[in-house]
Each structure stands twice: as structure tokens, then as C-alpha cells.
Amino acid sequence: MLQKKVCMLGSFGVGKTSMVRRSVHSMFDDAYLSTVGVKIDKKAMDSPEAMTLMLWDIAGRDEHQDINPSFLRGAHACLFVVDGTRRETVDVAISIRADFDEMLRGSACVVAINKGDLTDDWEIGQEDETRLRSLSNSILRCSAKSGDGVKAVFDAIARAALA
Amino acid sequence: MIRDLPDDARVLLEQALFVSHSGLLLRVDDRGVVHELFGNPAHWSGVRIGDSLGRTLAFAQTLLMETGVDAWNFVSDGDGGHAHVWRRKSGEHTWMLLIDASGEAELRRLLQQRGNTLHIENERLKKERDARDDQRRG
Numbered sequence: 001m002l003q004k005k006v007c008m009l010g011s012f013g014v015g016k017t018s019m020v021r022r023s024v025h026s027m028f029d030d031a032y033l034s035t036v037g038v039k040i041d042k043k044a045m046d047s048p049e050a051m052t053l054m055l056w057d058i059a060g061r062d063e064h065q066d067i068n069p070s071f072l073r074g075a076h077a078c079l080f081v082v083d084g085t086r087r088e089t090v091d092v093a094i095s096i097r098a099d100f101d102e103m104l105r106g107s108a109c110v111v112a113i114n115k116g117d118l119t120d121d122w123e124i125g126q127e128d129e130t131r132l133r134s135l136s137n138s139i140l141r142c143s144a145k146s147g148d149g150v151k152a153v154f155d156a157i158a159r160a161a162l163a
Numbered sequence: 164m165i166r167d168l169p170d171d172a173r174v175l176l177e178q179a180l181f182v183s184h185s186g187l188l189l190r191v192d193d194r195g196v197v198h199e200l201f202g203n204p205a206h207w208s209g210v211r212i213g214d215s216l217g218r219t220l221a222f223a224q225t226l227l228m229e230t231g232v233d234a235w236n237f238v239s240d241g242d243g244g245h246a247h248v249w250r251r252k253s254g255e256h257t258w259m260l261l262i263d264a265s266g267e268a269e270l271r272r273l274l275q276q277r278g279n280t281l282h283i284e285n286e287r288l289k290k291e292r293d294a295r296d297d298q299r300r301g
Binding site: 003012013032033034035036037038039040041042054059060062063064065068070071073074086088 | 221222225228229230231232234235236237238239240245264268269271272275276278279280282283286
């Protein structure tokens with residue numbers, strides 16, 4: 001079976017782990033549980049072809065800790081997750097891509113703007129989405145809470161991993 | 164590999180692996196089948212000689228296939244437990260050393276989560292303050 005390594009990257013609290021839980025286990029929990037190190041999970045995909053995505057859910061960048069570069073090596077694709085209700089998470093995603101540019105140069109990227117269920121608190125505008133295009137032309141909105149758009153995000157990352 | 168160590172060093176390593184109940188040293192082939200193990204397998208999903216890592220320690224199987232890196236800190240397969248993992252290729256086999264890091268990870272998570280929650284709360288308060296200031300001016 002074809003296997004592709006996908007790294008999930010972004011600021012803390014954007015919902016990377018919730019997206020994996022929604023996609024792999026069809027579950028969501030409102031409680032915030034910060035990720036330490038990396039959680040490795042598998043997701044079987046049947047399109048665009050049969051493969052297993054090895055999802056490396058990497059602890060988010062915060063003021064006190066950076067991303068461990070050894071987790072990124074050999075990634076076929078990166079899923080950058082930002083929080084639609086926190087504009088600063090766009091800056092964090094862009095800075096991660098810049099800081100690990102050399103290591104991620106061969107990896108295709110997709111951007112997911114999570115928390116689409118909180119439209120009243122939405123902060124990300126057209127200008128931010130334009131900035132996110134420096135990471136990828138594939139930018140999708142989703143909500144790990146409702147499940148809306150999550151399948152499309154993982155379909156897109158599967159296509160990107162194959163490219 | 165462990166048998167080639169000087170006796171004193173081997174005893175120390177075996178004691179560290181057994182006494183702490185938290186370490187596991189595995190010799191696996193390229194397919195992830197376990198050929199030799201030292202330590203406390205009961206602490207690690209009951210992995211046995213002849214088992215495939217893919218069935219018992221899926222994250223270790225994933226790390227076995229990684230290239231360019233031989234050490235990883237705080238790796239979890241999602242069930243809550245964490246491990247520090249080292250890997251060393253030796254002929255046709257690979258040695259993997261797993262040390263339970265769950266306690267350390269939980270402590271780190273609590274501190275990290277407290278910090279992150281405070282950070283988000285501060286952001287929210289700042290936005291509310293800015294909005295009030297805008298209202299006052301406007």
C-alpha cells in the first residue's frame with residue numbers, strides 16, 4: 001500500500017488535532033488538549049488512489065517552543081492549519097513555512113482555515129487569504145466541530161501528496 | 164549489539180531497562196518483525212518476538228520507515244502514551260530503543276496548555292478592549 005507522510009503545522013490551538021480526530025475517528029471534543037511532541041495517526045484514502053496518509057500531528061508553535069525539525073524530514077505534504085477567528089495564526093503559518101523553507105521545499109502544501117462554525121467571530125479576510133497564497137493556492141475552509149469541509153481538506157492533501 | 168557491550172555496561176543497561184519498567188530495546192527486520200527484545204514488553208502493548216510492530220506498536224513501525232533521522236522525542240500514537248525513540252541500523256536489522264516519556268509529556272502538556280489558554284484569553288481581552296476604544300472614538 002502506498003504511504004504518504006503528511007505533517008500538520010500551525011500555531012497552537014488552531015485545531016490540528018481536532019481535524020485529525022474528525023477525519024480519522026469521526027469524533028470531536030470541545031475540550032482543548034494541547035499536543036506534546038507528535039501524534040502519529042493513519043488515514044486510509046481511496047481517492048485519487050488507494051493510499052495511507054501517515055498524519056504527523058505536530059505540536060503547535062508557541063512562544064516557548066518551536067517545531068522539532070526531525071518531525072518534518074521526508075514529508076510528502078504539509079497541511080497548514082490556521083484559526084479563522086485568530087488573525088495572528090496566519091502570521092504563524094507563514095513564519096513556519098519561511099523558517100523551515102529548505103526542509104519543506106519538496107513538500108506540497110494545503111492550507112485549512114478551521115473553525116468555520118464561528119462565523120460571528122471570523123477575523124480572516126481577503127487580504128489574509130491573499131497572504132496565505134504564499135503557502136499554497138489550495139486554501140479551504142472547514143470546521144472540525146461540525147465536520148464541514150474536513151473531507152475536502154484531506155482529499156486535497158492526498159492529491160498534493162501524490163503530486 | 165547489547166551482547167557485545169562490556170559486561171558491566173550491559174548489566175547497567177539491562178537494569179535501566181528492566182528496573183524502570185519503562186524501556187524497551189528491540190531488534191527488528193526491515194518489515195518490522197521483532198527478532199529480539201530486552202526490557203518490559205508488558206509496558207509496550209505486550210509486544211513479543213515474532214510480532215509485527217505494525218500490529219502492536221504502530222508508531223514504532225512508522226518511525227522504522229523514516230529516513231534521515233534516528234531520534235525522536237515525545238512520539239505518541241494517539242492513545243495518550245508518549246515515547247522517546249532512538250533507532251540504529253545494524254546490518255540487515257535495526258535496533259530501536261523506546262523509553263516511556265508519558266509522565267514527562269503530561270507535565271509538559273499541563274504547563275503548555277496553561278500557557279496557551281492564558282495567551283488566547285489575553286488575545287480575546289485585548290480585542291474586546293480595542294473594540295471598546297474604537298466605539299468610544301467613533
